[in-house]
Amino acid sequence: MKHSNRFRMPMLTLLSGALLATGVAVQPASAHNPSLRALAERAGVRIGTAVDMAALADDRTYRRTTAREFNSVTAENVMKWESVEPQRGVYDWKPADDLVRYAHAHGQVVRGHTLVWHSQLPGWLTTGVADGSIDATELRGILRNHITTEVKRYKGRIQQWDVVNEVFEEDGSLRNSIWLQQLGPSYIADAFRWAHAADPKAKLFLNDYNVEGVNAKSTAYYELVKELKAVGVPVQGFGIQGHLAIQYGFPGQVAENLARFEALGMQTAFTEVDVRMILPVDEEKSATQASYFRRLLDACLGARSCKSFTVWGYTDKYSWVPGVFEGQGAATPMDEEYGRKPAYGELREGLAAGR
Numbered sequence: 001m002k003h004s005n006r007f008r009m010p011m012l013t014l015l016s017g018a019l020l021a022t023g024v025a026v027q028p029a030s031a032h033n034p035s036l037r038a039l040a041e042r043a044g045v046r047i048g049t050a051v052d053m054a055a056l057a058d059d060r061t062y063r064r065t066t067a068r069e070f071n072s073v074t075a076e077n078v079m080k081w082e083s084v085e086p087q088r089g090v091y092d093w094k095p096a097d098d099l100v101r102y103a104h105a106h107g108q109v110v111r112g113h114t115l116v117w118h119s120q121l122p123g124w125l126t127t128g129v130a131d132g133s134i135d136a137t138e139l140r141g142i143l144r145n146h147i148t149t150e151v152k153r154y155k156g157r158i159q160q161w162d163v164v165n166e167v168f169e170e171d172g173s174l175r176n177s178i179w180l181q182q183l184g185p186s187y188i189a190d191a192f193r194w195a196h197a198a199d200p201k202a203k204l205f206l207n208d209y210n211v212e213g214v215n216a217k218s219t220a221y222y223e224l225v226k227e228l229k230a231v232g233v234p235v236q237g238f239g240i241q242g243h244l245a246i247q248y249g250f251p252g253q254v255a256e257n258l259a260r261f262e263a264l265g266m267q268t269a270f271t272e273v274d275v276r277m278i279l280p281v282d283e284e285k286s287a288t289q290a291s292y293f294r295r296l297l298d299a300c301l302g303a304r305s306c307k308s309f310t311v312w313g314y315t316d317k318y319s320w321v322p323g324v325f326e327g328q329g330a331a332t333p334m335d336e337e338y339g340r341k342p343a344y345g346e347l348r349e350g351l352a353a354g355r
């Protein structure tokens with residue numbers, strides 16, 4: 001996804017004396033130093049992270065911390081189409097299989113991310129559509145096959161699937177993707193039906209950024225859900241990514257937004273939370289960031305429909321932010337040395353306070 005700056009993804013009371021703004025080394029969980037996941041289990045919510053599979057393979061601290069702190073994982077990249085089917089009909093499941101195996105070994109659930117997106121599509125597909133060698137009828141079959149193959153492969157092992165990702169523009173119009181251009185708006189309902197047929201137990205989600213509060217984009221999702229449900233389309237969840245930036249302020253009416261989806265019978269989830277800032281970090285920015293993490297978490301804990309809260313990486317060592325937003329970063333709850341920031345402390349306090 002190309003992010004423009006319009007992508008407005010816009011103190012610390014200590015539970016243990018170990019939490020410092022400057023961070024501390026990774027410690028084993030204990031009664032006095034409970035992990036996020038231990039507290040989340042008591043609060044009845046999943047606490048998740050996106051996982052970078054290269055880091056999981058190479059970095060022992062990353063492996064240990066991912067297991068210690070989280071009870072839900074999302075593949076940051078390796079379940080995306082360009083990763084699983086780099087050449088037509090040639091699949092590479094290994095990194096995704098590795099994640100599912102890691103999760104199982106550590107008692108974690110998996111969020112599947114993502115089946116239909118305009119970004120990170122394989123070159124053979126975008127080229128074929130552009131040069132006309134793949135027409136609309138064939139494309140629909142290709143999409144159906146992709147969804148069916150991937151969902152069936154992980155049947156019973158994915159708790160929530162992001163079936164369609166980022167399908168609206170900021171003004172609430174449907175994104176002008178190859179899916180809309182070639183297949184028309186019905187591709188959204190089709191995608192949910194195909195995913196449901198492949199794994200009837202997985203909870204099927206819409207997912208997007210800039211939909212934390214009530215605005216034109218989240219309202220477009222609200223209307224879409226009503227339409228889909230009216231004709232029996234199996235859609236069960238609304239995923240709110242939660243990519244915030246302190247310089248754009250905190251979104252308005254987050255609780256109201258969750259409540260209106262809940263009233264439609266939807267599950268909700270925060271799926272990709274991070275809070276970036278213009279570098280360098282200072283104490284005030286760090287405190288603001290911590291409060292943003294806490295306010296999103298509290299919104300989740302305050303809504304019965306909100307079953308999981310996932311951060312998009314938990315250490316700045318592997319965050320996607322600096323590579324996309326020049327001069328910005330420090331967006332996660334731990335610094336590059338796994339030191340805990342005030343944001344980590346706020347997540348811990350929020351989870352400890354429970355629902």
Ligand code: G3I
Pocket residue numbers: 001002076077119120209241272320
């Ligand atoms: O794997 C290749 C590697 O082989 C190659 O050498 C290298 C050179 O650029 O690129 C590597 O791929 C990169 C990939 O991340 C894996 O690291 C891509 O270039 C890079 O574009 C890709 O970025 C990901 C981005 O989605 C793609 O749009 C980010 O890691 C990932 O955090 C980000 O996640 C998205 C969510 O899926 C949807 N919501 C927004 C979120 C943040 O943009």
